Amino acid sequence: MTQHETSTAAIDPGTWHEGRVGLWLIGARGSIGTVVSVGLHAMLAELAPPTGCTTASEAFAGVPLPAFADLVVGGHDVSTTPLRQRAHELVESGMLAHRFVATADDALARTDAEIRPGYDPTTHLGSQADAVRRMAADITAFREGHGLTHVVVIDISSTEPILEDHVEFHDADLLTAALEDPDRALLPPSSIAALAAIESDSAYACFTPSAGLGLPTLRALATERGIPYAGQDGKTGETLLRTALAPMFMARSMRVLSWAGTNILGGGDGATLADPEAVRSKLATKTRGLVSLVGDHVVAPLHIDNVPDLGDVKTAWDHIHAEGFLSSRITTQTIWSAYDSMLAAPLILDIARLLALAAADGQRGVVPEFGFFFKDPWGSDVHDFSQQTVALRDWAHATGARVHAAAQTAVTPA
Amino acid sequence: MTQHETSTAAIDPGTWHEGRVGLWLIGARGSIGTVVSVGLHAMLAELAPPTGCTTASEAFAGVPLPAFADLVVGGHDVSTTPLRQRAHELVESGMLAHRFVATADDALARTDAEIRPGYDPTTHLGSQADAVRRMAADITAFREGHGLTHVVVIDISSTEPILEDHVEFHDADLLTAALEDPDRALLPPSSIAALAAIESDSAYACFTPSAGLGLPTLRALATERGIPYAGQDGKTGETLLRTALAPMFMARSMRVLSWAGTNILGGGDGATLADPEAVRSKLATKTRGLVSLVGDHVVAPLHIDNVPDLGDVKTAWDHIHAEGFLSSRITTQTIWSAYDSMLAAPLILDIARLLALAAADGQRGVVPEFGFFFKDPWGSDVHDFSQQTVALRDWAHATGARVHAAAQTAVTPA
Amino acid sequence: MTQHETSTAAIDPGTWHEGRVGLWLIGARGSIGTVVSVGLHAMLAELAPPTGCTTASEAFAGVPLPAFADLVVGGHDVSTTPLRQRAHELVESGMLAHRFVATADDALARTDAEIRPGYDPTTHLGSQADAVRRMAADITAFREGHGLTHVVVIDISSTEPILEDHVEFHDADLLTAALEDPDRALLPPSSIAALAAIESDSAYACFTPSAGLGLPTLRALATERGIPYAGQDGKTGETLLRTALAPMFMARSMRVLSWAGTNILGGGDGATLADPEAVRSKLATKTRGLVSLVGDHVVAPLHIDNVPDLGDVKTAWDHIHAEGFLSSRITTQTIWSAYDSMLAAPLILDIARLLALAAADGQRGVVPEFGFFFKDPWGSDVHDFSQQTVALRDWAHATGARVHAAAQTAVTPA
Amino acid sequence: MTQHETSTAAIDPGTWHEGRVGLWLIGARGSIGTVVSVGLHAMLAELAPPTGCTTASEAFAGVPLPAFADLVVGGHDVSTTPLRQRAHELVESGMLAHRFVATADDALARTDAEIRPGYDPTTHLGSQADAVRRMAADITAFREGHGLTHVVVIDISSTEPILEDHVEFHDADLLTAALEDPDRALLPPSSIAALAAIESDSAYACFTPSAGLGLPTLRALATERGIPYAGQDGKTGETLLRTALAPMFMARSMRVLSWAGTNILGGGDGATLADPEAVRSKLATKTRGLVSLVGDHVVAPLHIDNVPDLGDVKTAWDHIHAEGFLSSRITTQTIWSAYDSMLAAPLILDIARLLALAAADGQRGVVPEFGFFFKDPWGSDVHDFSQQTVALRDWAHATGARVHAAAQTAVTPA
Ligand SMILES: NC(=O)c1ccc[n+]([C@@H]2O[C@H](COP(=O)([O-])OP(=O)(O)OC[C@H]3O[C@@H](n4cnc5c(N)ncnc54)[C@H](O)[C@@H]3O)[C@@H](O)[C@H]2O)c1
Ligand SMILES: NC(=O)c1ccc[n+]([C@@H]2O[C@H](COP(=O)([O-])OP(=O)(O)OC[C@H]3O[C@@H](n4cnc5c(N)ncnc54)[C@H](O)[C@@H]3O)[C@@H](O)[C@H]2O)c1
Ligand SMILES: NC(=O)c1ccc[n+]([C@@H]2O[C@H](COP(=O)([O-])OP(=O)(O)OC[C@H]3O[C@@H](n4cnc5c(N)ncnc54)[C@H](O)[C@@H]3O)[C@@H](O)[C@H]2O)c1
């Protein structure tokens, strides 16, 4: 294509002109990571349509996003179990259909070759700053090796216990000193990974309730360095349902008095959340949105139980008591049942595509419109899922239009 | 602005300057009608806040709507059971708390005195046009007797069987002829009532799935005569839930494969719907919105069963099967349980207030933004409840601003 | 009646010949106690049939049990709120229908006059033995004042925290010494009440999970003194359902892998169980039966949440995962919703009638066949509800036959 | 006893001494038939334990029943789709785990070779008596070919429409004449199959709601010919749950006012039941037991909907409204979800083993104790599942003891 052939007509507003995009997963060998890799293979092999991918819907038509074929996956993990094996285990457990995994061996091996050891505080030698540098170097090598225009780092590693506050989280200099001290291990692994994203100039998203990039000094640093980022804690099941449903009661001026919930699940996430410390961070993010939507008078007991025999299926029962006209009682119960990681994986692909767009647009700092994807949206107080849907679509079209216009300018001779 | 300053201050944008408003209920002695009357009493006596009234929420602050105290209730009914007695029956059945009814005797007696005999095809003598004239005269007398600026007619009478199409429904002259023929009874009672609303220059809403004003010639006539109207079939329970929930699946690009539902209820509505003909019209309006939201591939068996021992509580179970990423199965079940008429009554008050506003603004014909209230919105294809919520609020504020501006102009000396 | 009128024919095997029976309730002014008193009034006034009373069913026809009219209620409580007021509060909350309470004032006042102050460890002066003597004297005075043949003491007072073991619970002499020591308060109130029952020669049942008569030395003493007793913790809702359902899975050789449960409730019991210590004893008794029925491999997380806005309605959701043929998955969910005290009250009447029968038969010590009524049956490992049903019926008929035969012998001249 | 001591020792009361047993399935290539064949293979290959087989539980220890290895499967079907293909389809649909089918090809091929064409009224030439003779000959050839001591015929073919009554069903001579008339096709296929069972001296069970052996003349004939038989309509899901639960309400003297139910399923059975005629027979058998357990005042609307996307999973929602003490409301909801054929298959194996035992004992005519397996038990009015459980166990042990004693006698020299 010569420069002259390029014209306004030639540039479809929905076409991505920014080259290949790296998707760097912290926890790449976990359940979600495995489904992401199998799913990319299945879609490229035309075994499966992009059902569950928000960005593949009509509402995003015309937005210039990287195609699924433009994504290259790599990541960090502390596990060494190969993706291929994880994938077959997920077939055994009933989560993945055999037909998607049957032909995926080569693709999974290729991705596995791009996975580097994650930061493991129990074995790491040297300062935390060393760890950040090593991991940033891994990402940079990945970017350069594949000639990627953008890399998006997404944290899907195991949920960490709630982090206590420290003075270093509020003071950049103190933090720097602490990180260089080989005798201290101040930051949790998720924040080490977030720093590596910043250091390597990657966009970043936090899909877990762990600290990640959520500390004040880190957020300031990310904005300063000009990376776009979003979080926190993927909204996939019970909380998704809640934020779709709660506004209905409010729109009808009902008073939600209580919203009790119980989640039961097995699998890796079930085992992690059996730890009462880990579950505390999860429970906190889950309740925040509800209170914001219906008011802080709401009584909202919430449980997550590890029930190993259920495997990766998560079932959630919610009991909602609302008061209507003349104090009358409305009770609504919801029962949600699904493979949690199957809900999460397409969102990871959505986030990667959309953060690449944000990066192409040169956005810096938190992107509040990504609240659509998260239980505890950074940079936003909006929890109403339909409002989030509108906000994300509007953002994508406006950003896409700018990126498109810029591309057009770039290729159009003066 | 000098003396004008007073007037600006005097006109609160949220204040209604149009005098008292008549609320004329077709089926005024039914379950919903009784709750409307008891509720108005309870709110005026400060025994109950307007919980469940959409127009009483923050989102409508500043919109000039008639106060509850501005509403005067009358109506038509074929039943002669006094409101007082119905109210006490509803206490007995557990629907209404005794405290709201205890002091309502006088208020209910006053309303009862404003209820005129409805059109009963089995006993009516003369042409249907005579019936329309008699009923329009009832409404006009009510308007004049109370010095009302606006009257809003709302049909909350028993659901009628599905109506077969007739050539007269499409040709005004043929319809007129048929109505004057004393030997024909072409129109169902709900349409006779709608004509009476038109004849008496009242705004009109159809809260039932019956034909009402929904026939082409009648709708044309209403628009021509300049009355604002809205419909159809109040959206209060299972369908409300569905239209709040279905968009969530779509926003996440899931494919809803089936949505099965069962409703069980007793009470008057249960008995009516035990008639397989009556239930057909209800089932039709209930399914329409779902198909429009998730696609017509959806398998959506739906049942309504009369279970007399349940009384006025309606319980609905829905089972939703959606397909997500890599064909994975998501099942969601909802169980909704509430006193149906307690959900409906506050909406009747909302519709009355908002149609009075439309009338004050001189709106003519269908008001599509009232889709918020209805299973099968007239003049609109929007079923998504959050979109309807935004549309109604926007409409109310825009209309209110115009009415306010007009009121201001009116009081401002030239 | 002269001796001659007495004949075999004259003695209906189902007729009670033992005079009036005292029903002494520990916690008589609580929710259950109030329903018991209102219910007795309603049945005697023929406002209500004995629905919910097991002993009033066909299966117990022919068993000589005291009639409801033979029961005289008294009790201990630490609350001074009159029954009348409690009853009206229960009407307000929707639990009791107004019609049952409307005419009950006199009856409730009469019962109130029979209620004596319970043992309150925070205010009691003197030794615990003093407390036992005072309470036993209250019961004896009640028996004598009303000329009662038998008194049945039933503990329906607030659930106590789990009790730690003490050496005195296993050694009668040590216990006696501890009780006489005015500086010690070794036993919980429920055990003080149980001792008062023993001291006053009353039959005894423990409807709560508290210690009550459940301590080894107390049980030995009860048997030695010859009183019949039964326990523990009324089986009314979720646990009833579980013990009816679990045997079904076993009969079909399915393997129950997990049985997760959540209870939500408000009211007095909800508030008590909000205390994590109190709830522990409840959770323990609830799980015991399940494990015994399906095996100790079962994963059975269980929660009880205090949700005040729900009032006295308790709702329980259970999720059961069983494995069937070729490892196939069977999931069963149950949702139970009812006023807890309305389930309990008729059982109190049943227990009173049946323990009076046991006393008439001269039974001493634990009566294992009462397991039908309890979550954690004393003297029995049978939790299967249908087996318990058969056992109780058989026991009642066999005991009734003996009591009948003895009565016949007594009145028949040699 | 001298040499006899050996024989006593040699005859374990739980050992079967009657040789191999034929299991002849009408509808052998259907979903249940396929699972039966795969399951037998899996158990013999020690890939799976007999979970779900009642007769494999402790409660049947000591009863001399044929081992699974003693069963030889054959049958009739009108479908020609090989078992192997059906089995792989059931893997694809998620019902069967791949590991059970992976090594089953040979075993399934062997069984397939024993399946003969079923009676197809649309293609059959000749009289119905010819069809009976041909099918009886198939069974006899099977018996002789494999040297089987007993053959048990079980009908698991597609549910037929409700059969209208005919005079021939009550008069053996008229029936014989009708069957020999080549121009009449009086009996449905299920009854032709039942006659073939009688003609071939096989025991018989009807697992469907179709007529089968249920016609008066056929039942008389079966008894006369001395075959043991049982029916009707396998009790596997919602009805099983109902008959386990309903007695609980009765034992506690509650009054069950309504029991509403909805079933949704896809798969072969879903498609068959989409036919309103076929579903009528199913609905009839499902409701009969409920009415018998809780009284005929119960309001019990029941639906079965074909929802193809659900595949072979059947989900049933039941809503039970019971009245308790002082008219209080108890609501219980149950949601049952399972692969229907996986529930049925082990029962087919149980019935085969137990009917072989009945035959070994020389029982003639209906065996009422098999009610345990059926929605609409022949020869019995007992629907209470726990009563049925006890009855079946007692029957098995008593019958087993007789069979054992006879075997012992047989081997003991005079
Ligand atoms: N629907 C959802 O699945 C959902 C929704 C919201 C949030 N999340 C969160 O996503 C995360 C992943 O979920 P999952 O089901 O895939 O869990 P998983 O346990 O299967 O995978 C977690 C992976 O993280 C790896 N890991 C642990 N520590 C690490 C470290 N220091 N560095 C790099 N990798 C590390 C583990 O080895 C593992 O491979 C969890 O935190 C979960 O709470 C999931
Ligand atoms: N949540 C809800 O309650 C809800 C939602 C949507 C629609 N609706 C519809 O609202 C209507 C009213 O419900 P309801 O529960 O009050 O029913 P209801 O049976 O208690 O009351 C209906 C009233 O209409 C009267 N009526 C019947 N024919 C009449 C006629 N020809 N003219 C005048 N009056 C007549 C009856 O006498 C009765 O008083 C029904 O059509 C129902 O389907 C209700
Ligand atoms: N279905 C059921 O309701 C059910 C089932 C099983 C067990 N129980 C148990 O029954 C008990 C009563 O339940 P409720 O709902 O009536 O509770 P409640 O709180 O309404 O009543 C408890 C009563 O006990 C009294 N009390 C407290 N301490 C006492 C003392 N030391 N001596 C005498 N009285 C004392 C209180 O004042 C109160 O009146 C609870 O322990 C509960 O756990 C109830």
Ligand SMILES: NC(=O)c1ccc[n+]([C@@H]2O[C@H](COP(=O)([O-])OP(=O)(O)OC[C@H]3O[C@@H](n4cnc5c(N)ncnc54)[C@H](O)[C@@H]3O)[C@@H](O)[C@H]2O)c1
């Ligand atoms: N839990 C359960 O699955 C359950 C419970 C109770 C009853 N049943 C009944 O069991 C039967 C079988 O269920 P399924 O799921 O295996 O159904 P299916 O449709 O998979 O199988 C039925 C089989 O019967 C065959 N068939 C049809 N007409 C025949 C004829 N005239 N002669 C011989 N074979 C014939 C069909 O070809 C098919 O192979 C149905 O009637 C069903 O209602 C099943």
Ligand code: NA
């Ligand atoms: Na419309």
Ligand code: NA
């Ligand atoms: Na029968």
